[in-house]
Amino acid sequence: MGHCCYALSEMTDSxxxxxxxxxxxxxxxxxxxxxxxxxxxxxxxxxxxxxxxxPGNVYYYFKTKDALxxxxxxxxxxxxxxxxxxxxxxxxxxxxxxxxxxxxxxxRDLVARHGCPLGxxxxxxxxxxxxxxxxxxxxxxxxxxxxxxxxxxxxTPDPRDLAVNLFAGVQGGALLANTFRDPDLxxxxxxxxxxxxxxxx
Amino acid sequence: MGHCCYALSEMTDSxxxxxxxxxxxxxxxxxxxxxxxxxxxxxxxxxxxxxxxxPGNVYYYFKTKDALxxxxxxxxxxxxxxxxxxxxxxxxxxxxxxxxxxxxxxxRDLVARHGCPLGxxxxxxxxxxxxxxxxxxxxxxxxxxxxxxxxxxxxTPDPRDLAVNLFAGVQGGALLANTFRDPDLxxxxxxxxxxxxxxxx
DNA sequence: GTCTATAACCAGATAGAC
DNA sequence: GTCTATCTGGTTATAGAC
Numbered sequence: 001m002g003h004c005c006y007a008l009s010e011m012t013d014s015x016x017x018x019x020x021x022x023x024x025x026x027x028x029x030x031x032x033x034x035x036x037x038x039x040x041x042x043x044x045x046x047x048x049x050x051x052x053x054x055p056g057n058v059y060y061y062f063k064t065k066d067a068l069x070x071x072x073x074x075x076x077x078x079x080x081x082x083x084x085x086x087x088x089x090x091x092x093x094x095x096x097x098x099x100x101x102x103x104x105x106x107x108r109d110l111v112a113r114h115g116c117p118l119g120x121x122x123x124x125x126x127x128x129x130x131x132x133x134x135x136x137x138x139x140x141x142x143x144x145x146x147x148x149x150x151x152x153x154x155x156t157p158d159p160r161d162l163a164v165n166l167f168a169g170v171q172g173g174a175l176l177a178n179t180f181r182d183p184d185l186x187x188x189x190x191x192x193x194x195x196x197x198x199x200x201x
Numbered sequence: 202m203g204h205c206c207y208a209l210s211e212m213t214d215s216x217x218x219x220x221x222x223x224x225x226x227x228x229x230x231x232x233x234x235x236x237x238x239x240x241x242x243x244x245x246x247x248x249x250x251x252x253x254x255x256p257g258n259v260y261y262y263f264k265t266k267d268a269l270x271x272x273x274x275x276x277x278x279x280x281x282x283x284x285x286x287x288x289x290x291x292x293x294x295x296x297x298x299x300x301x302x303x304x305x306x307x308x309r310d311l312v313a314r315h316g317c318p319l320g321x322x323x324x325x326x327x328x329x330x331x332x333x334x335x336x337x338x339x340x341x342x343x344x345x346x347x348x349x350x351x352x353x354x355x356x357t358p359d360p361r362d363l364a365v366n367l368f369a370g371v372q373g374g375a376l377l378a379n380t381f382r383d384p385d386l387x388x389x390x391x392x393x394x395x396x397x398x399x400x401x402x
Numbered sequence: 403g404t405c406t407a408t409a410a411c412c413a414g415a416t417a418g419a420c
Numbered sequence: 421g422t423c424t425a426t427c428t429g430g431t432t433a434t435a436g437a438c
Contacts, residue, residue, distance in 0.1 A: 036328075040241045044433095045431080057404080059434075065432070065433090119324075122376065127237075127315060140381070161390075164374070164377060165390065168374045168377055175324060176372065179323040179338050179341050180338055188365075189369055192366055246412090246413085255423065257423080
């Protein structure tokens with residue numbers, strides 16, 4: 001997340017460097033294209049070309065298109081975990097919560113162009129018969145549970161409702177920033193949310 | 202909007218009853234399918250079948266698929282206008298704003314299943330080279346401008362920011378309700394927003 | 403184990419029949 | 421004026437070549 005939104009974990013086994021390299025390039029390219037164009041509008045040929053992999057060759061690395069999408073979602077889940085973990089360095093829950101919302105300010109240009117990478121995925125994957133919608137929901141659950149915990153540490157009543165309120169604000173702000181292609185909308189809206197956080201302590 | 206979310210304006214010319222009837226049935230069916238499945242995942246064959254029109258025949262009524270999508274967006278814009286107009290009956294701006302948010306509570310089941318009919322459209326149509334993204338943005342502009350005006354009537358400072366804050370909350374709540382398939386999330390979140398509105402006056 | 407040629411299918415769009 | 425048979429292109433997926 002954050003500056004390096006489409007980043008993925010480093011490869012570990014140098015024996016399988018090329019293979020893993022291609023696989024990861026495919027997931028990275030797919031993640032970017034899924035964000036920019038949506039899931040069903042993105043073709044495997046586009047993903048292959050963006051990853052510099054021969055077209056049609058995608059099926060060697062992923063049994064089906066859905067499997068590739070699933071890999072993208074799982075990568076996002078990892079990114080969310082890493083992001084939340086990085087906030088532990090902050091001294092108090094209010095500062096940690098503002099470190100969360102600041103992420104969306106930092107990727108405001110990306111958000112204005114293509115929407116929140118998490119929100120658009122959840123929106124498009126919602127209501128699928130396979131488990132992909134639930135997988136996408138995990139991204140949001142991680143954040144909501146984490147935020148709820150922060151509010152609880154602040155000693156506020158109804159920490160879950162506050163977490164939902166905060167993150168709904170972030171997601172709704174991202175949607176409007178995208179709709180109006182206006183990164184500044186994201187910035188000023190998050191400022192509003194941060195003032196709200198400060199008002200609670 | 203509201204209870205009859207996919208409703209369209211009545212036909213006017215009984216001479217063209219069948220023709221207009223089919224055209225409107227196509228727009229209504231398309232609107233529902235676009236909401237349920239998304240734009241690019243919806244095929245014209247599905248729309249034709251849902252509207253009980255011969256497949257392939259869609260092109261007699263709409264030059265292209267984009268033209269059909271545009272007709273759906275325009276119909277939504279009209280629905281938004283009608284909805285906002287219906288709130289004029291309310292006595293004061295605070296009550297009018299709560300009448301707005303109440304709409305999303307009333308369609309909470311629809312929202313939980315397929316997302317906000319306005320938000321998902323804007324999300325998917327954003328960043329298109331044709332003017333469809335701007336057309337979709339009009340739906341949101343109408344609501345934001347109207348809400349801004351209500352806040353201004355309440356005499357609050359920064360009415361535009363408050364309008365954005367309110368509607369971002371609604372849209373974000375809809376996204377989370379959809380992600381977790383939980384209509385109650387929409388209900389309780391809107392209650393939170395309504396308390397916030399009350400706290401301003 | 404890695405990749406390519408091709409199959410099978412389905413989309414949007416059109417020419418022309420009624 | 422209304423509708424249908426068909427075409428073209430592109431997509432997912434696979435069988436089999438290297």
